[in-house]
Amino acid sequence: MGTATKAKPNQIKEIKNKQAGKVKFKGNQTQLKYSLTAISKIEQTGINVAKMDTSELTVTDILTMLWAGLLWKYPDLTVDEVGDQYDMTEIVEIATAVSEAFNASVKK
Structure with a gap:
């Protein structure tokens, strides 16, 4: 019988939050x-x-944070270009993604 390989805590977090x-x-x-x-x-x-209190973020705040989070891949992107890609039906999903990514960047 083979021995099971244990995943390290960071690996578990990475797998668990693959789409975060x-x-x-x-x-x-x-x-x-x-x-x-x-x-x-x-x-x-x-x-x-x-x-920042995430419970008090405005649509403008969320859009600004979304834009900034995309700059690493699209450095010439404008806030308006980002805003034109979405509508209000996606705001909860966007706010969640922004919050997850931002929290992950400050809690290492």
Whole structure:
């Protein structure tokens, strides 16, 4: 009999959250990523991420954070280009993806 290989905690988290923080953008599932540059761009719009309460985010806040999370893959993207890809029926899904990806970037 072979021995079972135990998964490390990080591997379990990675498998469990394989789709966490992803949105469909321009026809592709894209992982949102929040580097220091992305966070700085969010803050330049007036959102203080250190004091942010996710229960009080506006549509503009969510859109801004979505845009910033896509910049690593689409560096010339504008907020309007991102906003034009979605409508209000997708806001909960987008807010969830933004929250998951942002939280993962600050809790390592």
